[in-house]
Amino acid sequence: MSQINVLITGAAGFTGRHACRYFVAKGYHVAAAVRNAAKYSEPGVEYISCDLTRREQVRELVKRVKPRYVLHLGGKNSVPESWGEPLLYMESNIMGSLYLLQALRESGCSSRILVAGSRLKFALSGPLAPTHPYALSKSVQEVTALSWGKLFHQDVLVAEPGNLIGPGPSTGICALLAKYIVNEEQGEEQKPFHLSSAEERRDFLDVRDAVAAYEVLLRHGETGSVTPVCSGLERTLGEVAQLYASLSTANIAIEAGDAPASGAEEAVQPVRLRELGWEPKYTWEMSLRDILEYYRAERAEWL
Numbered sequence: 001m002s003q004i005n006v007l008i009t010g011a012a013g014f015t016g017r018h019a020c021r022y023f024v025a026k027g028y029h030v031a032a033a034v035r036n037a038a039k040y041s042e043p044g045v046e047y048i049s050c051d052l053t054r055r056e057q058v059r060e061l062v063k064r065v066k067p068r069y070v071l072h073l074g075g076k077n078s079v080p081e082s083w084g085e086p087l088l089y090m091e092s093n094i095m096g097s098l099y100l101l102q103a104l105r106e107s108g109c110s111s112r113i114l115v116a117g118s119r120l121k122f123a124l125s126g127p128l129a130p131t132h133p134y135a136l137s138k139s140v141q142e143v144t145a146l147s148w149g150k151l152f153h154q155d156v157l158v159a160e161p162g163n164l165i166g167p168g169p170s171t172g173i174c175a176l177l178a179k180y181i182v183n184e185e186q187g188e189e190q191k192p193f194h195l196s197s198a199e200e201r202r203d204f205l206d207v208r209d210a211v212a213a214y215e216v217l218l219r220h221g222e223t224g225s226v227t228p229v230c231s232g233l234e235r236t237l238g239e240v241a242q243l244y245a246s247l248s249t250a251n252i253a254i255e256a257g258d259a260p261a262s263g264a265e266e267a268v269q270p271v272r273l274r275e276l277g278w279e280p281k282y283t284w285e286m287s288l289r290d291i292l293e294y295y296r297a298e299r300a301e302w303l
Contacts, residue, residue, distance in 0.1 A: 006218075007067035007111075009033045009052060009074030009100065012040060014170045015116070015161075015207055016073045020045045022211045023071075031065040033074065052096035055103075062103040069218045070113040072100060075141070078171065079120075082134035093137040094144060101148050101156070112155040114218050117142040119160045119203075119228065119268075146224060157221045162203040162230035162268075164210050165287050167294035173237065174204065174291055177244055182295045184250035192253035198238030200259070203230045203267055206282035213270075216278045225272070231280060232269040243288055 006023050010016045011032030023030045024044035034040055037047035050061045052074045075093040076082065082089045097115060104111045118138040122129055130136045142158050149156030165174045173195075180193045213229045221227060241254045270278070282290075 003029070004069065005029045005031060005065055005067045006069040006071060007031045007033065007061070007065045008071045009050075009096075010116075011045075011047070011073070013073060013077075014168050015164060015210065017042075017168055018166070018207050019071055019073065019211045019214065022208070023215070026215065028069075031061075031067065033061055052099060053091050055099045058096075058099040059103045059106065062100070062107045062109065066107065066109050067104075067111050068109075070100070070104065070111050071214055071218065072097060072113055072115045074100075076137070077118075077134065079132050079134045082132055082137070086133035086136075089133050089137040090140075093141045097141050097145050098148065101145065101152075101154060105152055105154060110155070112157070112218055112223075113145075113149075114214055114221070115141070115145045115156065115158045116214075117158045117160045117226070119162055119230070121160070142226070146226070149224060155223050157217055157223060158226045159214060159217055159229045160226060161210050162205050162228070164207040165204050165291060166207040166282070167290045168207070173202075174240060174288060175295075177240065178288075178291045178295045181244055181248050181250055181252055181292065182299050184252060185248060185296070186299060190253075192255040193241075195237045195241065195254060195256045197259040198236060198241070198254075198256035200237045201234040202237070203232070203234050204240075204284060204287070205229065205231045206280065206287040209280040209282055212281070213273050213278050216273060216276050220276045227272050228268045228270055229273065230268055230270055231284075232267050233284075234267045235284065240288070243285065244292070247289055247292055 006028045008019050011020055012034040020030050020032050020042055031046045033048055033050045037049040040047045050057045076089050120135045121139040122135055124139055145156050210229050245252050
């Protein structure tokens with residue numbers, strides 16, 4: 001196992017950091033692609049500077065690592081930011097993926113690449129209904145990566161993660177609410193925390209379980225497959241707030257808007273992952289508790 005090279009792009013991100021630790025613990029040689037390697041240090045991880053939108057840098061990266069597996073987490077992933085920088089999102093998520101695929105093809109490495117897509121994608125057929133530039137970039141990224149693999153006989157798979165949560169720096173709703181609670185615990189004066197709708201439903205999965213699912217797919221997934229990576233359960237944002245309230249003695253003020261509730265009528269089930277032997281280890285309650293503890297510890301460091 002120690003001889004297997006895995007390349008992780010987007011290694012400085014929320015999921016990427018967990019992925020690096022996970023694959024090191026499993027005995028892989030981990031090469032982590034980040035914009036500035038000098039800023040990062042993690043036992044067992046080889047950090048390499050690379051801008052995925054620079055074709056020559058990507059070629060050098062692949063030539064240096066010669067990966068057996070590639071976990072492609074790199075790219076841009078903020079819906080609000082995508083409205084202001086739509087071309088950046090097209091370049092980062094689509095062209096960055098193509099540069100990586102082409103570099104792997106040119107290298108002659110028999111690499112398997114798992115592309116982290118998004119459940120926010122939309123169908124690229126019939127009347128187009130894009131919701132935001134981020135969704136457009138991820139929809140095109142997915143179909144392009146799979147098509148490239150088919151055209152050039154590359155071993156490409158796609159994972160579609162849901163809302164990933166857990167300890168670590170994140171801009172997700174669970175992290176934002178945890179930060180708010182920790183500030184309340186320290187006596188800061190804040191406006192009430194605003195939810196667009198208490199009834200909005202989302203599938204939350206611990207990022208550590210998602211990373212374990214990515215390894216299962218890299219080792220046992222079917223080439224050309226698209227696999228949902230999720231818990232199979234949906235929770236409302238109101239339930240998130242209620243559970244957090246039970247984990248803190250702070251007086252938490254929540255404001256809920258009247259936006260229409262969203263969420264699928266029936267949650268997507270991770271059937272294929274379970275067939276491959278994957279089962280989540282972290283309950284929803286464990287995830288939220290760990291998020292709170294992470295931000296409590298972070299706050300304590302700078303007090």
